[in-house]
Amino acid sequence: MLNQSYGQSPEKANMSKENIELLRQLDRQEQARLARVQAYLKKNPKTITSKKDGINFTQIYDIVDGVVLYRSTNNLNAGRATKTSHLQVGGDLELDLDGTGMTVGVWDGGPADLNHPEFQNSDNSGSRINVVDFAMSDDDPGEFSGHATHVSGTIAAKGVFAEAKGMATNINVNSYNWTNDYAEMISAANATIDPIVLSNHSYGVPVSSGGETIPAWYMGAYTQDARNIDQISKNNPKYLIVASAGNSGTTIYTGGMYSGYDKLTTDKNAKNNLVIANASPVLSPFIYDLEAVNINTGSSQGPTDDLRIKPDIAADGTNVKSSVPGGGYAEFSGTSMSAPNTTGTLALLQQYYKQLHGEYMNSSTLRGLVCHTSVDDYATPGPDPKFGWGFLDARASAETILDAQNNTALLDELNLAQGETYTMTFTAQEGDKLKATIAWTDMPGIISNGTLNDPTPRLVNDLDLRLTKDGNTYFPWKLDYSASSGFSNSKGDNTVDNIEIVEIEAPSSGVYTLTVSHKGTLKGNAGDPLDPFFPQTQDFSLIVTGNNITLSTQDNLLSNSLVVYPNPNKGEFTISFDSSVNNSNDIKVDIYDVSGRLVYKNVFVNDSAQFNKTINLNGVASGIYVANISQGNNTSTQKIIIE
Incomplete structure (x- = not known):
């Protein structure tokens, strides 16, 4: 039974x-x-x-x-x-x-x-x-x-x-x-x-x-x-x-x-x-x-x-x-x-x-x-x-999560609209492998009709990841197939996977541009309830790691001018940056230990053109801490080393 x-x-x-x-x-x-x-x-x-x-x-x-x-x-x-x-x-x-x-x-x-x-x-x-x-x-x-x-x-x-x-x-x-x-x-x-x-x-x-x-x-x-x-x-x-x-x-x-x-x-x-x-x-x-x-x-x-x-x-x-x-x-x-x-x-x-x-x-x-x-x-x-x-x-996965907190890697959850291209720039140094990944939860595809070894792609929303530098374009990995020799891999336009990974084994130092785009019309189950393939945006995740990566902060005045000193320190340090006269928001400072436990939290009134505050963490254990500093939409994350 x-x-x-x-x-x-x-x-x-x-x-x-x-x-x-x-x-x-x-x-x-x-x-x-x-x-x-x-x-x-x-x-x-x-x-x-x-x-x-x-x-x-x-x-x-x-x-x-x-x-x-x-x-x-x-x-x-x-x-x-x-x-x-x-x-x-x-x-x-x-x-x-x-x-x-x-x-x-x-x-x-x-x-x-x-x-x-x-x-x-x-x-x-x-x-x-x-x-x-x-x-x-x-x-x-x-x-x-x-x-x-x-x-x-x-x-x-x-x-x-x-x-x-x-x-x-x-x-x-x-x-x-x-x-x-x-x-x-x-x-x-x-x-x-x-x-x-x-x-x-x-x-x-x-x-x-x-x-x-x-x-x-x-x-x-x-x-x-x-x-x-x-x-x-x-x-x-x-x-x-x-x-x-x-x-x-x-x-x-x-x-x-x-x-x-x-x-x-x-x-x-x-x-x-x-x-x-x-x-x-x-x-x-x-x-x-x-x-x-x-x-x-x-x-x-x-x-x-x-x-x-x-x-x-x-x-x-x-x-x-x-x-x-x-x-x-x-x-x-x-x-x-x-x-x-x-x-x-x-x-x-x-x-x-x-x-x-x-x-x-x-x-x-x-x-x-x-x-x-x-x-x-x-x-x-x-x-x-x-x-x-x-x-x-x-x-390595846990370290990437922490590195992203410290702005030495990227781990982000983003959204791509119909017809949109996401673009960002960053600098990297030669040395460690430079690696970028996108992953997304795709719409369910059309089921197989019983055809033997049917190669029809089941991908619905086809996103594309590219890295470019000095006129060179770097493509993601993909699998290749030959009936006589079997399976291999190469780098090119991947039209089947909803994970794309671009790797540069020996990167040169300089500025890289990362783009995420899509083919055709993005489909989904949002919008018109009678149309299960109504155009919609597509969520995706982005991960970037490499040697001495510095993310672009051209629109973030806080990050551009922020300094923390001394660092390393004994538990007392100063946070300083130019506080824009056009930004009247309060300044928030949250500090976490490496396990994510909040050890300090304060909100400061923006009352001058130069923010300059001394933080005292005396009594906490030595180790690595992460300071999240924000003023309105401007944010910065800084690694604090307490000896």
């Missing part, structure tokens, strides 16, 4: 009209899917509806072209624990992040063991696991899912057993089975209490199950599942869906784009989610620096049929030690482990960003940030269909 427990009811009072309409569409799709499965089972009563093999669990999901599609957890048996130590409590960045105050959603084959010691709160008075769906998808009531418990531990285990410590050791987890997951995701993202901005999905449709391979056109195709993910993301711009790439890496089938590739199925081919490959990093002894990173052979390879760069990134999913039901621990490998490794890490990045900005970053910003800062695989420069953009680097 198929389990049809749908979990919590949608909190429609807190939802947009777009989300309510999407729920109606998803309900119709769910009923049609169940009808297809039931009809098939009636004609084929001996069909296996679900099975378990250790921690792995497989369940019948749908019928396509007369072939049974199964959903399966994405595990292989092996083992290694993984940590995001630089950001965690006691880490050398001194951020002390643990996910406090946040809730993450985990959809899986059944409920996680909420009684496990690793999930107890800080004073052991209760569990941080909230089981929303107690029913097991394999009709085994009363049993906790070993897979869901292991995945949840990789995200949230507090470290009772040090080797099984999770990424976000004080985060809350809402645990669901995978039945009716899309509708539940909308509800969780719009919950009145503890809405989620991240969810983990370590399951999918394997290329082959039980000796039967799904139709070849399905691999790499933009299916209804992929479109659903993109629509959910578009309707909920803060919410990022993290998915495992799958474990079909060694599966062989006929009809793929190239041997050893093209094995992503269903929602793994969406545009707006973050799909994670399984890598096995090699760390140097004792100091634990990354020496090499290898892809696990079982990890499913991309790209999509339209040559989008999928998977997006890789993370450590090999030999992960984590919790299992009954208070125990076990080691497993697979993209089921690399995905929660990533999800827990992203929670810490969101926590840090909110400490500094008062709100979470958009999902496109977070997705672009981790792709921008990922470590290349050392083999071939640039993206590829195995690693995506590279191996997750949590420290």
Whole structure:
């Protein structure tokens, strides 16, 4: 019997009209899917509806072209624990992040063991696991899912057993089975209490199950599942869906784009989610620096049929030690482990960003940030269909967030209007790689009609990123394909990805101009409610890093004249700048420590042409602080070093 427990009811009072309409569409799709499965089972009563093999669990999901599609957890048996130590409590960045105050959603084959010691709160008075769906998808009531418990531990285990410590050791987890997951995701993202901005999905449709391979056109195709993910993301711009790439890496089938590739199925081919490959990093002894990173052979390879760069990134999913039901621990490998490794890490990045900005970053910003800062695989420069953009680097992502606060990098959320071109200038010095990234949450595309390896781009709003200097134009990365030689990459006009990255390996010193434009007419679901493709603006995220970057401040009189002295200092320093006689606004000074905690706040009356105030922070610890100084629309951020 198929389990049809749908979990919590949608909190429609807190939802947009777009989300309510999407729920109606998803309900119709769910009923049609169940009808297809039931009809098939009636004609084929001996069909296996679900099975378990250790921690792995497989369940019948749908019928396509007369072939049974199964959903399966994405595990292989092996083992290694993984940590995001630089950001965690006691880490050398001194951020002390643990996910406090946040809730993450985990959809899986059944409920996680909420009684496990690793999930107890800080004073052991209760569990941080909230089981929303107690029913097991394999009709085994009363049993906790070993897979869901292991995945949840990789995200949230507090470290009772040090080797099984999770990424976000004080985060809350809402645990669901995978039945009716899309509708539940909308509800969780719009919950009145503890809405989620991240969810983990370590399951999918394997290329082959039980000796039967799904139709070849399905691999790499933009299916209804992929479109659903993109629509959910578009309707909920803060919410990022993290998915495992799958474990079909060694599966062989006929009809793929190239041997050893093209094995992503269903929602793994969406545009707006973050799909994670399984890598096995090699760390140097004792100091634990990354020496090499290898892809696990079982990890499913991309790209999509339209040559989008999928998977997006890789993370450590090999030999992960984590919790299992009954208070125990076990080691497993697979993209089921690399995905929660990533999800827990992203929670810490969101926590840090909110400490500094008062709100979470958009999902496109977070997705672009981790792709921008990922470590290349050392083999071939640039993206590829195995690693995506590279191996997750949590420290580099956190440092970019801080560098943006200090005006030595750029991390911004912007908007492009129809027919508009966004332009900015900045200076950079030779030395470190110069890198610029844009990312955006795109409109859902047109689903595949079943054509094998259909290359039609699924991108709706095509933004373009360019860097120029001294008459030279630098283009973003893109994937290339040859039926005879397979996949490679180059730099040129990218017409398929909603992440574009421009890299200059050996930049020369000087002034660079960055432009973001778009092709055609921007489409969206705003404006005329009867026209779902009414022209609208497109939000996008922009990230720029390099050596000694100085952002243009030609329109900011405050930044042009502002000085802080002495710096470094012992806790006492002076802020001075020319206060324009045409700007009568008060001057606001807010100072934060590196973890985002406000340590000083004051508002000064603008009563002279020269602002000159001494700030005393005696009593605070030595370290790096960030001063946000504003007068009306003019703002400046300064790094303060207290010895």
